[in-house]
Each structure stands twice: as C-alpha cells, then as structure tokens.
Amino acid sequence: MIRVTVWNEHRHEQQDPAIAAVYPQGIHGQIASFLQTAGFITRTATLDEPEHGLTQAVLNETDVLIWWGHIAHHEVADSVVERIQQRVLKGMGLIVLHSGHMSKIFKKLMGTSCDLKWREAKEQERIFVIDPTHDIVKGIPESFMLEKEEMYGEHFDIPAPDETLLLSWFAGGNVFRSGITYKRGNGRIFYFQPGHESYPTYYHPHIQTIICNGVTYCAPRGNSYPVYGNEKNIYPITGAVK
Amino acid sequence: MIRVTVWNEHRHEQQDPAIAAVYPQGIHGQIASFLQTAGFITRTATLDEPEHGLTQAVLNETDVLIWWGHIAHHEVADSVVERIQQRVLKGMGLIVLHSGHMSKIFKKLMGTSCDLKWREAKEQERIFVIDPTHDIVKGIPESFMLEKEEMYGEHFDIPAPDETLLLSWFAGGNVFRSGITYKRGNGRIFYFQPGHESYPTYYHPHIQTIICNGVTYCAPRGNSYPVYGNEKNIYPITGAVK
Amino acid sequence: MIRVTVWNEHRHEQQDPAIAAVYPQGIHGQIASFLQTAGFITRTATLDEPEHGLTQAVLNETDVLIWWGHIAHHEVADSVVERIQQRVLKGMGLIVLHSGHMSKIFKKLMGTSCDLKWREAKEQERIFVIDPTHDIVKGIPESFMLEKEEMYGEHFDIPAPDETLLLSWFAGGNVFRSGITYKRGNGRIFYFQPGHESYPTYYHPHIQTIICNGVTYCAPRGNSYPVYGNEKNIYPITGAVK
Amino acid sequence: MIRVTVWNEHRHEQQDPAIAAVYPQGIHGQIASFLQTAGFITRTATLDEPEHGLTQAVLNETDVLIWWGHIAHHEVADSVVERIQQRVLKGMGLIVLHSGHMSKIFKKLMGTSCDLKWREAKEQERIFVIDPTHDIVKGIPESFMLEKEEMYGEHFDIPAPDETLLLSWFAGGNVFRSGITYKRGNGRIFYFQPGHESYPTYYHPHIQTIICNGVTYCAPRGNSYPVYGNEKNIYPITGAVK
Numbered sequence: 011m012i013r014v015t016v017w018n019e020h021r022h023e024q025q026d027p028a029i030a031a032v033y034p035q036g037i038h039g040q041i042a043s044f045l046q047t048a049g050f051i052t053r054t055a056t057l058d059e060p061e062h063g064l065t066q067a068v069l070n071e072t073d074v075l076i077w078w079g080h081i082a083h084h085e086v087a088d089s090v091v092e093r094i095q096q097r098v099l100k101g102m103g104l105i106v107l108h109s110g111h112m113s114k115i116f117k118k119l120m121g122t123s124c125d126l127k128w129r130e131a132k133e134q135e136r137i138f139v140i141d142p143t144h145d146i147v148k149g150i151p152e153s154f155m156l157e158k159e160e161m162y163g164e165h166f167d168i169p170a171p172d173e174t175l176l177l178s179w180f181a182g183g184n185v186f187r188s189g190i191t192y193k194r195g196n197g198r199i200f201y202f203q204p205g206h207e208s209y210p211t212y213y214h215p216h217i218q219t220i221i222c223n224g225v226t227y228c229a230p231r232g233n234s235y236p237v238y239g240n241e242k243n244i245y246p247i248t249g250a251v252k
Numbered sequence: 253m254i255r256v257t258v259w260n261e262h263r264h265e266q267q268d269p270a271i272a273a274v275y276p277q278g279i280h281g282q283i284a285s286f287l288q289t290a291g292f293i294t295r296t297a298t299l300d301e302p303e304h305g306l307t308q309a310v311l312n313e314t315d316v317l318i319w320w321g322h323i324a325h326h327e328v329a330d331s332v333v334e335r336i337q338q339r340v341l342k343g344m345g346l347i348v349l350h351s352g353h354m355s356k357i358f359k360k361l362m363g364t365s366c367d368l369k370w371r372e373a374k375e376q377e378r379i380f381v382i383d384p385t386h387d388i389v390k391g392i393p394e395s396f397m398l399e400k401e402e403m404y405g406e407h408f409d410i411p412a413p414d415e416t417l418l419l420s421w422f423a424g425g426n427v428f429r430s431g432i433t434y435k436r437g438n439g440r441i442f443y444f445q446p447g448h449e450s451y452p453t454y455y456h457p458h459i460q461t462i463i464c465n466g467v468t469y470c471a472p473r474g475n476s477y478p479v480y481g482n483e484k485n486i487y488p489i490t491g492a493v494k
Numbered sequence: 495m496i497r498v499t500v501w502n503e504h505r506h507e508q509q510d511p512a513i514a515a516v517y518p519q520g521i522h523g524q525i526a527s528f529l530q531t532a533g534f535i536t537r538t539a540t541l542d543e544p545e546h547g548l549t550q551a552v553l554n555e556t557d558v559l560i561w562w563g564h565i566a567h568h569e570v571a572d573s574v575v576e577r578i579q580q581r582v583l584k585g586m587g588l589i590v591l592h593s594g595h596m597s598k599i600f601k602k603l604m605g606t607s608c609d610l611k612w613r614e615a616k617e618q619e620r621i622f623v624i625d626p627t628h629d630i631v632k633g634i635p636e637s638f639m640l641e642k643e644e645m646y647g648e649h650f651d652i653p654a655p656d657e658t659l660l661l662s663w664f665a666g667g668n669v670f671r672s673g674i675t676y677k678r679g680n681g682r683i684f685y686f687q688p689g690h691e692s693y694p695t696y697y698h699p700h701i702q703t704i705i706c707n708g709v710t711y712c713a714p715r716g717n718s719y720p721v722y723g724n725e726k727n728i729y730p731i732t733g734a735v736k
Numbered sequence: 737m738i739r740v741t742v743w744n745e746h747r748h749e750q751q752d753p754a755i756a757a758v759y760p761q762g763i764h765g766q767i768a769s770f771l772q773t774a775g776f777i778t779r780t781a782t783l784d785e786p787e788h789g790l791t792q793a794v795l796n797e798t799d800v801l802i803w804w805g806h807i808a809h810h811e812v813a814d815s816v817v818e819r820i821q822q823r824v825l826k827g828m829g830l831i832v833l834h835s836g837h838m839s840k841i842f843k844k845l846m847g848t849s850c851d852l853k854w855r856e857a858k859e860q861e862r863i864f865v866i867d868p869t870h871d872i873v874k875g876i877p878e879s880f881m882l883e884k885e886e887m888y889g890e891h892f893d894i895p896a897p898d899e900t901l902l903l904s905w906f907a908g909g910n911v912f913r914s915g916i917t918y919k920r921g922n923g924r925i926f927y928f929q930p931g932h933e934s935y936p937t938y939y940h941p942h943i944q945t946i947i948c949n950g951v952t953y954c955a956p957r958g959n960s961y962p963v964y965g966n967e968k969n970i971y972p973i974t975g976a977v978k
Contacts, residue, residue, distance in 0.1 A: 099849055099893070101627065119847040122920050123825055125964035133969070134976050136425055136728065138406045142717050143585065143680045152407060152720045155728070155976060161969075164380045164419060165394060165962035167825070167921055172896050177406060177419065179427045181729060181976070182969025183378055185419045195848050195893055196627045231632045236623075236891035238851035243859070243887075243908025244620065244639070245665060250487050250860050250881060250907070341607055341651070343869065363603040364678050365583055367722035375727070376734050378970065384959050385827065385922045394962045397734060397970070403727075407720035409583070409679055414654050423734070423971060424727025436606050437651055438869045473874045478649035478865075480609035485617070485645075485666025486862065486881070487907060492618050492639060492665070620909055622890045636891060648864045648903060649878060661890060661903065663911045667862055669903045734971050 012229045013051040015072040016042045017064065019079040020056040022207040029207050037078050037205070037212065044218045050225060057082055064090050073229045074103035076221070077110045080207065091115050099195030100235060103228025105221065108205035111166075116201070119194050120168055127163035127184065134181040135159040135204065137188060137216075141175045146189065146200065146223045154216050160206035162186045168201075176220075178203065189220070191227075196235055198228040254471045255293040257314040258284045259306065261321040262298040264449040271449050279320050279447070279454065286460045292467060299324055306332050315471045316345035318463070319352045322449065333357050341437030342477060345470025347463065350447035353408075358443070361436050362410055369405035369426065376423040377401040377446065379430060379458075383417045388431065388442065388465045396458050402448035404428045410443075418462075420445065431462070433469075438477055440470040496713045497535040499556040500526045501548065503563040504540040506691040513691050521562050521689070521696065528702045534709060541566055548574050557713045558587035560705070561594045564691065575599050583679030584719060587712025589705065592689035595650075600685070603678050604652055611647035611668065618665040619643040619688065621672060621700075625659045630673065630684065630707045638700050644690035646670045652685075660704075662687060673704070675711075680719055682712040738955045739777040741798040742768045743790065745805040746782040748933040755933050763804050763931070763938065770944045776951060783808055790816050799955045800829035802947070803836045806933065817841050825921030826961060829954025831947065834931035837892075842927070845920050846894055853889035853910065860907040861885040861930065863914060863942075867901045872915065872926065872949045880942050886932035888912045894927075902946075904929065915946070917953075922961055924954040 018038030022029045033040050038054040045052045055063025057079075069075070075094065079086070091114040098104050098119065106116045111124045135156040139147045163184030169192070176189030188203035202220060204211045211217055260280030264271045275282050280296040287294045297305025299321075311317070317336065321328070333356045340346050340361065348358045353366045377398040381389045405426030411434070418431030430445035444462060446453045453459055502522030506513045517524050522538040529536045539547025541563075553559070559578065563570070575598040582588050582603065590600045595608045619640040623631045647668030653676070660673030672687035686704060688695045695701055744764030748755045759766050764780040771778045781789025783805075795801070801820065805812070817840045824830050824845065832842045837850045861882040865873045889910030895918070902915030914929035928946060930937045937943055 095847075121821075121845040121847045123964075127964060127967040129967055129969060131969060131973055133973050134729070136427075136976075138427055139720075140406050140408070140429070141412075141677070142407060142720055143677055143682060143715055144717075145715060148715045148717055150717075152718065161967075163967060164382050165384060165964070166382070167962070167964070169895065169918065169920060170383075170415075170898050173412075174416070177427045177429075179421060179425060181971065181973045183421060183734065183971040184967070185378075185380055185421045185427050187382070187419075192895065193625070193627055194895060198627060231627055231629060233626050233628075233632055233634075234636065236626055236636045236893070238849075238853060238891075238893070241853045241855055241887075241889060241910070243855060243857060245492050245618070245907065245909040246490060247857055247859050247907045248488060250667065250862075337605075361605040363579075363605045365722075369722060369725040371725055371727060373727060373731055375731050376971070378734075381962075383919070384962055385919055385924060385957055386959075387957060390957050390959055392959075394960065403725075405725060407722075409720070409722070411653065411676065411678060412656050423729065423731045425729040425976065426725070434653065435867070435869055436653060440869060473869055473871060475868050475870075475874055475876075476878065478651065478868055478878045480607075480611060480649075480651070483611040483613055483645075483647060483668070485613060485615060487665065487667040487860070489615055489617050489665045492620075492909065620911075622911055624890050624892070624913070625896075626891060648866050649868060650866070654867075654899075657896075658900070661911045661913075663905060663909060667905060669862075669864055669905045669911050671866070671903075729976050730974060732972060 011051050012225060013071055013073045014045055014076060014225055015068060016052065016054045016076045018056050019082050021082055022080065032208060032210055037207065040212045041076060045222065045225065048222045057085060062086060062090050064094065066093060069093060069097045072102055074105060074225045076105045076107065077113055077115065078107045078205065079113045080109035083113050086114050091118060095119060098197035101196035101230040103197060103230065104199045105224050105228060106201045108203060111201065119199060122169060123167045126166045129161040129182060131161065131182060132158040133161050136179040138177045139175065140177055141173060144173065144175050145227045146175055146220060148223055149219050150216055156204060156211065156214065158209050159204055159211060162203050196233065200224040200228055253293050254467060255313055255315045256287055256318060256467055257310060258294065258296045258318045260298050261324050263324055264322065274450060274452055279449065282454045283318060287464065287467065290464045299327060304328060304332050306336065308335060311335060311339045311344065314344055316347060316467045318347045318349065319355060319357065320349045321355045322351035325355050328356050333360060337361060340439035343438035343472040345439060345472065346441045347466050347470060348443045350445060353443065361441060364411060365409045368408045371403040371424060373403065373424060374400040375403050378421040380419045381417065382419050383415060386415065386417050387469045388417055388462060390465055391461050392458055398446060398453060398456065400451050401446055401453060404445050438475065442466040442470055495535050496709060497555055497557045498529055498560060498709055499552060500536065500538045500560045502540050503566050505566055506564065516692060516694055521691065524696045525560060529706065529709065532706045541569060546570060546574050548578065550577060553577060553581045556586055558589060558709045560589045560591065561597055561599065562591045562689065563597045564593035567597050570598050575602060579603060582681035585680035585714040587681060587714065588683045589708050589712060590685045592687060595685065603683060606653060607651045610650045613645040613666060615645065615666060616642040617645050620663040622661045623659065624661055625657060628657065628659050629711045630659055630704060632707055633703050634700055640688060640695060640698065642693050643688055643695060646687050680717065684708040684712055737777050738951060739797055739799045740771055740802060740951055741794060742778065742780045742802045744782050745808050747808055748806065758934060758936055763933065766938045767802060771948065771951065774948045783811060788812060788816050790820065792819060795819060795823045795828065798828055800831060800951045802831045802833065803839055803841065804833045805839045806835035809839050812840050817844060821845060824923035827922035827956040829923060829956065830925045831950050831954060832927045834929060837927065845925060848895060849893045852892045855887040855908060857887065857908060858884040859887050862905040864903045865901065866903055867899055870899065870901050871953045872901055872946060874949055875945050876942055882930060882937065882940065884935050885930055885937060888929050922959065926950040926954055
C-alpha cells in the first residue's frame, strides 16, 4: 500500500471565494479524495501547519509527496525544503504540480531557474502522449483536450528530462513539455503542468488517472541505498601487462 | 572546408508546375544555393541519376549528406541505402528534412516506423527553441513563425532523441518534435521537419541558418573509429581478493 | 500473467559436450526453468524449428521474447526478423542476452553495427548498479561478482541508451555497459550482457533476478497504439495575430 | 578568443611539500599553463583571495570556469556559489575536476549528493571513450592508461548525464563514469574525474587535450537568453472545433 502526502499551500482557496467555489475542500482535499478512491493511503499537509505539516515523522511515513504551491513559495522554510530533498534522495517519490515548478524544492532538485512563459486566458490546452508505453500514461488516449487551463509555455528552464511523456498545445500559440520525469538519488520525480487554481482541472478523469499512475510510478521500489566512501580493493593492484 | 551533398528525389518539381514555380532549380538547387553562399563545398544528387548519384566515390567525398524525399522512397535501391548507412556509422553526417522521415535510410538508422500525423492546410507553424545553447540554434530567436507549412504532429514514432532542440506548434491543434539529433556509430544525424514542397520554406532565413548550423554540427570531427573484436588482457587475470 | 517465449539458437549445446554438460536442457531450458518457477507462463523456441518456432501465432501470444544467439545469426530468416520487429513496435517486450548483441533483430532495432571487444579468459566480472531505483535491479546488491564470464568491452557500438542500469568491470582491464534499456515504438527492450555458453551464468541467483525483473519491466502495459496518418484540424485555422 | 578562469582551492600545495613538489605553481598554475599554450586567455583564482578571486567582474569576463577543490569546500562562501550558479545559467561554461564533485557549486547545479566510492592506492586507471564522435574526445585514442590515480567508483550519485563520454576502469575492481556533460540554463557543464593532488595527472597529454577540448565545448555560443514571464497570445483564442 502506497502512502501519499498531498501538500498544498492553501492560500488561494482562503483568499478568493471564486477559487473556494471550485475547490471547497482545498486543492489538496480534491486530490486526496480521488487518490483515496483509487486505494492509496492518503493524508494532507498545508503551509500554515507547524513545520508546514511536513515533520520528519510525516516524511518518514510518506512514499510519495505531491506538491502544489504558487503565491507563497518564499514562505516555505529552508529547513523543511532541505528535509524533503534528503528524503527524495533516499527514495521518496515527488510529484510537482502546476505552479510548483517555482517551488524551492523543485528548484533545489533541478539546479536551474525553472522559469517559463505563462498566460491566464481560459485557453484550450491539448495534451499529447509522446511516450506511449510509459506507466504514467496507461489508460490515457493519445491526446485529450482541457477546455480551459493557464498557458505554460517554452522555454521551460529545466535540465533535459530523463523522460518526456507529454507535450501540450495551447490555443493562443504555445507549446510546453507538460509531463516529465527525473531521478535524483534513489527518488523519482514527476512534474505535471495542469492545475490552475481557478479551473476544475483536478476533477478531470484523465488528469486524475495520470496523477494516480504517477504515484505508482514514483513510489519507492525498496531498492537498497548505495554505500558511499572509502572502499578496499577487491582485486590485487599490480602493474598492467604491456 | 565541409563538403555537403544535397540529395533530392526531384519528382514533385518535374510533375507539378506549381511546385516547379516555387523551386525552379529543384529543392536541392535551392538548398545547395544557400549552402554555397554560406561557404560549404556543395554538390547535388537526385533519384534518377545512376546509383541515385550516390556512388561510393561520392559518399567517400561527402562530409554531410542532406536528404529530401517523399513520393518515391520505395524507388531508392536497398544497396545504396546500405552504403549510406555504412558511411554514417563511419562518421558521415546526415540531415534528414521534412518527408524524409519515411525514407529507407532514416527508418534503417532509427529502427522504428518513423510514422506521424499530417495535414496539408496552409497552416501557421510556430517553432520554439527548447535547447537554447545548442550549436544548431545559434542565431535563432527563441521562437519564430512560418506562415504556412504542412502539419506534422505527434505521435512521431521515433526513438527518444539524444537531443530535442525544437518543438513546433501548429494552428490547427498539433505539436511536434521538429528538430532532433541522434548519434549512430561515429555519425551525427539531425532531423528537421519544415520543408513542404509547395511552400517556400527553404527561402526563409531562419530555416537556412538552422540547416547551415546543422551541417557544421553533423560534420565529422576526424575522431578515430573504434577497433572491434578480440582484445588481449592488459592486466593479469588472477583471482579476486577474498 | 505475463507470457514469455525463450528463444535459443541451440547449436553450441548440440555440438560441444562440455557446453551440453553446463546446460543439459539447453540454455533456453535453463532460462525457461527459472522463469516458470518465478510464475511466468513460459514456452521455448529454437532455430531449427519451422519458422524458428516463431510463427505469427506464437508471437501474437508472446508478451516478452528473450533472445540468445551466437554462431548462427545469419541463419535466422529475414522474414522472421521483420515479424519480430513489427511485434516489438506494437508492444511486445524483447530481452536480448549476451551474444545476441549481433543478432539481426537487435541490429535492426538499433540501426548500428552493435559490435564490441571480447575475450574468452575465464575472467572475473564485477557488475555495478548505476541506476539504483530502476525496477530491473530490485533485489540486487550495489555490486556483485561473476567468477568467470566472457569479457565484453567498450566501445560498444549502440545508440545512447535510454537508461544505463549496469556497468561491468573485467579483471583483464575492460569496462562495459552491461545492462541497458531502449524503447522502440510501443515496445520495451532490455539488453543484458552476461551468459557465455560455457559458463553457468544462468544458474546465478542475481542473474535470474535481473532477467525476471526484466520480463516484468518489458511486458506491455496495454497502452493504446497511436493512430498515424492524416488528421483534421481540431482548431480553426485563421491568420495569426499581427 | 575564449577566456578561462582556473579556480583552485590551493591548500594541499601549501600544506604538503610532496604535493608542492608535484605542482610547484599550484594545480591552478599547471592547468593555466597548458591552457595558455593552447591559446586560451587564462587567469587563475584561489580560495584565500578576497571573494575567492571570483568577483562579479571576474565572472562577467569569464567564458569558462574550471574548478578544483577538495578539503575546503565548506569554506567557499554561499554568496559566491550563488553568483557562479547565476552565471552558469546565463551561459558561462563550467568544468569541474576530480574532487570538485563534492563542491557546493556542483551539488547546487546537480541537486543530488554527488557522493561516490574512493580509494588512494596508486592504482592504474584505464579510460575508455564511449562517445567516439564527441568534440571533447577529439584527438584521444579509444582508451589510454594513467599509471596511478585515485579510484573514484560507482555508485556516483548524480542525475543521469546528458552525455556520458568516458568510462574508467580501476585495477582494484571498480568502474566510474569519468567524463560526463550537462546543460543547466544556457550553461554547459563538464565533469572530468582524473586529477588527484599527489599524482602528476595534469601533465599527461591526453588529460590536457580533454580539458582543452572541454573548454571549447563549454564556451558560450552567444545564443540569446530566453525571455520568461507573461506572454500575450499570438493566435486568437476561440473555441475548439467540435
């Protein structure tokens, strides 16, 4: 049984009634809801809880952490970010959603600015699968349309992804690498672009399927963590033939 | 001085006056023209010449081969395809343009169907640079528009590219990996999507710059070809410690 | 339940009593044996059967094909190779073992010579995991020793792998990318180097675990195969702004 | 003309006469020496200079920064590390040598621990080219031996490299990805493993060639830096067809 912690900044929903109307239980509540239905052991955590709800104990019991943040990235304590990074390197999966691309944890794991182009225009987004045999796109058609999403466009300042699963087309004239994976240490990372706070993206069945598949994909395999440091030679060191 | 051979099927131009009007010297003639201006040693070859103009002698004197084909892929002799593949593996660069994605040589080097979606609709294409520091995009803005191009869309059935330089947006609702590179043996390969026969794509300055940069990028470095086969041990084979 | 077909050339075992002594049921028999124990539905096929035992019907019922060949690559019919390639592109997994690197099917899917350096010297091989969170290395320590193997050494003339899981050290002074994956079309491919015919490699528990994991990893996900060809525009094609 | 700054911690040479005997001008002095001979505009900088010799002005005039550090990584000011990262993202090349794998700047750009196995045993290292057509290995044979080097061994906790150029074999029983590249933002990064302070590695002609090639490879192309942030739609946003 995979244990998921859904983290949400949870500010938009408290500040803007229109957004609260879309996500009455918060974005985290909606994501947790469909993850529970899918059979995952799910809890939530938010920015304003002590230690942002991400104590060492919580992280130790988390197989996959989902991250949604936007207007308060700078309020996330560096010590908590450091703690998350260490857990990822030791094997915890991490799914970064939408505006989480500018979160401290994503930038720390990527080493780049993670910046991009954007536009809020109730714009159609068409998502294409370009890695059709990947676990994360199981059950997804070769393309599908979101009726309105925030445009995120290239150039996206990220390291070359280990895998590029999804590319998105936006009606106003932009493209984006909208589903990508990385490994860092023993941890697997999935960045997935859809999910603007004022649109009902996380109610969409394909979006839910992709996030559920992502959780399974990012969950630790129980593989052993490598040993680093000094190592004795296993073979005698003599001169080379020649 | 880099020696380029521009190969063109050269059938559309002879069969359709409208296309001949766009490319009076043939597509190969137009490409050779701007390559010569850029300082490359350039020759051309076409399907209806003996051995398609690609004798062993010609290939031996070619640093980079450019390939444009469409309606007569099946007329290209397997023996010539084999000869090209061997030259690529030994270090000759190969640039495959537009409908060349279905050529025998590209499919042979990729191992996949190389199939895709397409549409002829005088459609706007917007090309985005996603690898901004790559040699091939030097001098190119972060995006630019072609007023009309044939739509080539995902899914494109290719191996995961070594590098993805360019992504394209099409007005009608599609995206495409329009500039990608591979290495095969000692050879470098660049696939570049624009160039429908009835549109004046190869007169566009950015398209010309990208192809010129591609030639420089794909040209052999003069690196030595590896030695394969049996090799003596350089170190004494004794038992491992413990 | 994953259905595996283990294909073996099966010539060494019939020609050399010393090899028959190592693999009395043939290399295919030994591999099939531990796969069956692991719970896979397993059958075998060999070169000298009609159509090499790989009729269209057999391939249609195969989720993952395992390939061991060495001295008779040239006897494999091109029509069967073509049939296998088509099945891989449609989603069948393929595991290529040891000297299968020079098989027609592997070379056809790679597009390169697939050549390498080699030495038969009863040589220690030490295998290192370099992608510790990969599914294929689940249950494998960070390194382990084979007491004797054939040396396969770089340069290995392959496309840059999608994933490099394992690197090998050989006592006599060579290194090798000994566990690598590729995707081609909807199919997953795993090449794994150990398995010289005169050494008892396929009795080694870690080797068995890696091959079993490889079968699970390469098995088709049931994802839909993309549609290629002409596609209508989903969005109206008008002129771009400005 | 490419402008190189060679940065060295410069502690070993001042603390240990045996190391000073190998590098009387410091490791930085020896590296700068062969770079100057090769025609690069070269300066040096060391830890104990104000701002470690890496003021904003110096970095602004640096095309490629070379980094050697070992026992004093923690003494490098975070503000200088931040400054270097920003310059890399804007296009400055970075070559990290040997024990620089644990430097703050390399870890910050990688997002991982960058840890590895090691052994000091005057051990033979054999370096193999596995990307034979790469610019960085131009003029290098397919393999060569260093008579003594510090063993650096897998697992090396790094992101999957964009390119793996070199693999190393160590006599005592280890392998290592010894030459790798990454891009971060507009900057190119080359990590190259040889160069223990007590061995004369930087006098070896092939090592010098690889570092010189690395400088040329990592130098900025003068490509434009992408624009991030809000962007207007270029195409009218209307409803999708159907």
